[in-house]
Amino acid sequence: MTHSIAVVGSGPGGFYATEALAKAGHQVDLFDRLPTPYGLVRSGVAPDHQGTKNVWRVYQRTAHRPEVRFLGNVEMGRDVSLAELRDTYDAVILAIGAPIDRELGIPGESLHGVIGSGPLTGWYNGHPDFSGFAPNLDSKGIAVIGNGNVAVDVVRVLCRTAAEMTKTDIPAYALEHIAAAPIADVYMIGRRGPLEASFTPVELRELGAMAGTVAVVDPDQLPEQAVATNPKDQKLKEKILDTLRGYSRNDPQSQPVRLHIMFYASPAEILGVQRVERLRLNRTKVENGKAFETGEQFDLEVGTVIRAIGYKVRPVEGIHTTNASSCYPNVEGRIDEGLWAVGWAKRGPSGVIATNRADSIAVIDALLPTLSAPPKADPRARIDALLRERGVAVVGFADWEKIEAKEAETEGTEAPRKKITSWDELRKTALS
Numbered sequence: 001m002t003h004s005i006a007v008v009g010s011g012p013g014g015f016y017a018t019e020a021l022a023k024a025g026h027q028v029d030l031f032d033r034l035p036t037p038y039g040l041v042r043s044g045v046a047p048d049h050q051g052t053k054n055v056w057r058v059y060q061r062t063a064h065r066p067e068v069r070f071l072g073n074v075e076m077g078r079d080v081s082l083a084e085l086r087d088t089y090d091a092v093i094l095a096i097g098a099p100i101d102r103e104l105g106i107p108g109e110s111l112h113g114v115i116g117s118g119p120l121t122g123w124y125n126g127h128p129d130f131s132g133f134a135p136n137l138d139s140k141g142i143a144v145i146g147n148g149n150v151a152v153d154v155v156r157v158l159c160r161t162a163a164e165m166t167k168t169d170i171p172a173y174a175l176e177h178i179a180a181a182p183i184a185d186v187y188m189i190g191r192r193g194p195l196e197a198s199f200t201p202v203e204l205r206e207l208g209a210m211a212g213t214v215a216v217v218d219p220d221q222l223p224e225q226a227v228a229t230n231p232k233d234q235k236l237k238e239k240i241l242d243t244l245r246g247y248s249r250n251d252p253q254s255q256p257v258r259l260h261i262m263f264y265a266s267p268a269e270i271l272g273v274q275r276v277e278r279l280r281l282n283r284t285k286v287e288n289g290k291a292f293e294t295g296e297q298f299d300l301e302v303g304t305v306i307r308a309i310g311y312k313v314r315p316v317e318g319i320h321t322t323n324a325s326s327c328y329p330n331v332e333g334r335i336d337e338g339l340w341a342v343g344w345a346k347r348g349p350s351g352v353i354a355t356n357r358a359d360s361i362a363v364i365d366a367l368l369p370t371l372s373a374p375p376k377a378d379p380r381a382r383i384d385a386l387l388r389e390r391g392v393a394v395v396g397f398a399d400w401e402k403i404e405a406k407e408a409e410t411e412g413t414e415a416p417r418k419k420i421t422s423w424d425e426l427r428k429t430a431l432s
């Protein structure tokens with residue numbers, strides 16, 4: 001029996017769920033609020049990680065399957081409600097990620113120059129919501145809070161030279177804005193120690209291979225030995241420690257930009273009159289894996305503070321969340337009868353792209369046995385009529401491919417594509 005499922009969100013989680021459903025013989029309508037597919041692969045993964053971004057080819061194959069339709073430029077909550085989708089389809093899967101930045105919750109956070117990693121990564125990836133963002137980077141000192149892979153991405157994109165970035169698909173506005181910034185000292189700050197940091201060894205190593213930047217770390221912050229509870233973690237921690245030991249021997253004056261990798265420091269207050277002038281930190285110590293303040297404080301002279309401390313979900317009508325929810329309440333992906341979640345919407349902002357494949361397949365394995373009732377009548381005709389009635393200009397996959405073709409016009413450059421970054425131009429290109 002063929003059922004029809006709406007998948008909302010066309011990032012990795014949504015695409016892997018779509019693929020599993022299509023392979024099981026079901027019909028999928030894959031919605032996205034953007035006229036472009038691929039979610040964080042297009043607008044989250046750093047532009048200098050084109051190898052990672054290439055996974056879009058797998059999703060493109062899924063989008064071309066006969067069971068699958070892409071409905072871009074359709075926003076749930078604006079153009080169609082979740083209740084309408086649930087009423088129309090046999091099941092609805094939310095793959096809408098966790099797009100809202102978590103806050104530090106400290107004094108001074110609303111000063112000009114405090115930036116969330118969400119808008120920043122969207123900006124340097126040409127996301128149309130953030131292409132006009134122009135972050136304040138006009139100071140020598142920049143603090144990046146967090147020791148995860150997002151912090152590492154942000155640091156790399158800010159520190160790399162323009163020459164290194166020309167082979168990427170970073171938009172010209174971001175390339176020029178960063179190249180013009182007087183950045184001399186970037187501080188990547190973890191509230192716990194090197195062994196508790198969540199960045200991964202390969203990503204940490206990349207920080208030592210940037211053209212105009214030297215990575216440095218205080219050797220006194222590095223433990224003698226890596227200690228972990230299992231052999232796999234032990235190996236990871238040893239690699240991290242090895243790389244950091246190498247950085248601790250670097251000459252800070254050997255490059256124009258210094259990347260200070262700092263541990264045991266937790267933000268206490270951001271100081272400044274109208275804009276950020278200093279960041280005050282509490283010195284911490286770690287006991288049983290937890291950070292405790294020691295009572296000692298110190299200041300860094302920075303004009304920009306970037307939060308890279310994780311994300312939370314956007315509220316959705318009909319689903320209970322709080323201001324701190326990092327995912328929608330679910331049990332193994334099931335939110336309610338006929339309503340499911342995958343990806344970050346299901347498990348919170350964790351894991352690499354590949355994590356989503358096994359995770360989405362597991363959710364579909366749990367969902368399929370619940371589809372035993374007779375399929376609902378004509379879901380596609382009903383949704384098309386409803387969207388037409390509301391004047392929604394749906395961008396199909398062939399329409400998106402017009403954007404893709406235009407972005408591929410890069411003669412005379414080394415860039416893999418030249419992204420279209422405004423809503424108007426994206427829509428015009430897709431629908432002309």
Ligand code: NAP
Pocket residue numbers: 103104145146147148149150151153190191192196197198199203266267308309310311349350351352
């Ligand atoms: P993450 O790995 O959870 O890192 C968040 C960081 O923020 C942690 O260091 C955390 O410290 C810190 N933090 C949280 N609240 C804080 C606070 N109030 N004050 C100071 N520090 C605070 O998350 P992420 O970096 O956003 O990455 C999300 C997921 O995407 C991860 O699974 C990541 O691996 C993945 N990702 C992968 C890549 C890649 O493969 N290249 C690139 C980007 C993202 P504590 O540990 O002490 O809580």
